[in-house]
Amino acid sequence: MKPCSFSHISLWVFVGFYLASLAFPSVVQAYSADDELAAQNNNSVKASAEPENILNNKVPLPINARILSLLSLVQQNDQKNTVQVTGVLLQLEEINSTFNAAEQYLIFLIHGLIEHHAQQDKQAIAWLEKTLNLRDEIPEKQLYLPEFSEVNLIFARSFSALGDFKQAFDYKKKYIRNGYQYFEGTRADKVKELNITYATDQKIKQNELLANQNKIKRLKIIAAENKKFAQQRNILILVITVIVFFILLLRQIKVRKKLKYLAKVDSLTNLYNRRTLFEKGAESVDIAVNEKQSLSVILLDIDFFKNINDNYGHDIGDEVIIIIAELGSETMRSRDLFARLGGEEFAGILPGVGCAEAKAIAERLREKVASKDWSEFNIKEQLTVCIGVACLEQVEPNFDALLNAADIAMYYAKANGRNRVYQFNDESQNYND
Ligand SMILES: Nc1nc2c(ncn2[C@@H]2O[C@H](COP(=O)(O)OP(=O)(O)OP(=O)(O)O)[C@@H](O)[C@H]2O)c(=O)[nH]1
Known part of the structure; x- marks a missing residue:
């Protein structure tokens, strides 16, 4: 019952703290300055001011999908799952001895979770403490992910189970802060992404507008050229008609002149008739x-x-x-x-x-x-x-x-x-x- 009641109280405290930190980030900063995790908190506060810098500074390490599925199984706190997970984990560790820091981190978390579920909280804390040595090798961005941050939650629960509420409180606080940082970082990423999408959309629309304007311009030019061509064609037709008319007129005059001449002369001798x-x-x-x-x-x-x-x-x-x-x-x-x-x-x-x-x-x-x-x-x-x-x-x-x-x-x-x-x-x- 003890851990339970502590969890209850601490949950309300953390929720309150979380909401306060959302509403008054400066208060969070003031509180953090006195904290024994000042250095880490300073980073966190800094991160809240510039969350995208913290979350985006390094590329996350790859994680074996089986490790993630084992973590997911063990989180369900099912006895059957726990036995199965322990077996698979042992196999996995035998087969593959070259896990990266992030994978090793999650394996320690799984061990810690198994021990915590088995109410072996001292062993759980021992497993979880192994993760602390790996933190420097893992990109900070990755440590803010919920599955990594869960180490703090299990720490808090284990300390709480052992009656060390001070440690439990600190880890819970850390867990909530990490969650907040993750949320802020994700939100900043999302805003950035939306801004990029918006800017891209604007650019596409501007390009489409320009393309349409160019199309209209081209069509206008074609229409003007067609009009010019039609005018030139009409002028040409007119000129040809006038030339043909004059040629026919000249021929007519010539024929009439010839007929007039023939009417006057004798065709055999060319003398006047x-x-x-x-x-x-x-x-x-x-x-x-x-x-x-x-x-x-x-x-x-x-x-x-x-x-x-x-x-x-x-x-x-x-x-x-x-x-x-x-x-x-x-x-x-x-x-x-x-x-x-x-x-x-x-x-x-x-x-x-x-x-x-x-x-x-x-x-x-x-x-x-x-x-x-x-x-x-x-x-x-x-x-x-x-x-x-x-x-x-x-x-x-x-x-x-x-x-x-x-x-x-x-x-x-x-x-x-x-x-x-x-x-x-x-x-x-x-x-x-
Ligand atoms: N080759 C040719 N003969 C013509 C032409 N016009 C008229 N004659 C001929 O001229 C001849 C004129 O004959 P006649 O009127 O009898 O006169 P003639 O033979 O000259 O006799 P006289 O005038 O009395 O000396 C006719 O045989 C007509 O056919 C023509 O353009 N060409």
């Missing part, structure tokens, strides 16, 4: 009338041209027409106009030229044709032309009248033997086929 002849003729008459200038017209028809076609073919006939056109053009002055009236008929408009001069020009042309060598076309006959000449002062002042007068003169020349130039006059005007 009948339509242009009449347009230019009317203009020339107007100018001549307005400016009171001379104007003459000549009308040329190839003699017996049908025979050329019949004897040498239509292609040779075309060649003859082309040659006559060239001879007519080269005989004209730059301001004159020589055109193909149709078939084998040609007309020349000679501005500023009177009747006599026009007849002389026509005569030169007739001679050129008459003296032309046609052997390159295998034409044996000598080709000739008839030319009728008319001038403005002889007729009504319009181009139809002028051309008609030249036509009459040309027919007069035909009627009078061909290869001739006739000028329109009273005689030719009266000519009747």
Whole structure:
């Protein structure tokens, strides 16, 4: 009963002391200064101020798992377990003689516990005292662990059982202080760990935020590039469309110009055609009338041209027409106009030229044709032309009248033997086929 009642009282004392130490750590320090375990207490108080330094200064020694399970079994204070533990412990000690300090410490504790449970508290204390020599070899951090700290509790119980309450009180106090130190150290570790986790989480979140911001930036850049690309593409399409439009417009203008030109010229000889002849003729008459200038017209028809076609073919006939056109053009002055009236008929408009001069020009042309060598076309006959000449002062002042007068003169020349130039006059005007 004695140990029991002591345990009861001492438990309340220790609980009170523990709570006080939590609430007033300075009181604990003051009390500890007078204690015979001052040195150790100083360390403990120091540890309470900086618990993480004490608990983290060295790496804990490894512990054989079987030793821990034996300790756990013997703590249960079961007679059956105790016998089993004693046997296994002996085996273990026989097999392995090289335990580290921490393992040896726990083995001494197990022995002490066994003796304490067997109420052999003197032997228990003897075993437990062996642990004191090992304390310097074990990291301080490890000594604060509950299984190591239990040595103090068993000490206290054994001393209490032997009636040495002073020792029992001191060891119990030490046990509670160790528990407090362990709790504080663990709490500091936990706080540190939580701080690290929090800082890591913050860092991860910041990184995620930065990554998202970068992603948004990249997306914005891509969107801007796409927009720029779309604008450039649209500009390119516009430029190409405008270029194509201008090319088509230029081609259209060119085609229209060509059509206009083709509408004006004769495709075989490249001379102005009948339509242009009449347009230019009317203009020339107007100018001549307005400016009171001379104007003459000549009308040329190839003699017996049908025979050329019949004897040498239509292609040779075309060649003859082309040659006559060239001879007519080269005989004209730059301001004159020589055109193909149709078939084998040609007309020349000679501005500023009177009747006599026009007849002389026509005569030169007739001679050129008459003296032309046609052997390159295998034409044996000598080709000739008839030319009728008319001038403005002889007729009504319009181009139809002028051309008609030249036509009459040309027919007069035909009627009078061909290869001739006739000028329109009273005689030719009266000519009747
Ligand atoms: N090769 C060729 N022949 C043409 C062309 N245009 C008209 N002719 C021919 O020219 C000939 C004209 O014949 P005619 O009107 O009888 O006159 P001609 O034979 O010259 O006789 P005269 O004028 O009386 O001397 C016809 O045979 C037409 O077919 C042409 O562009 N090329």
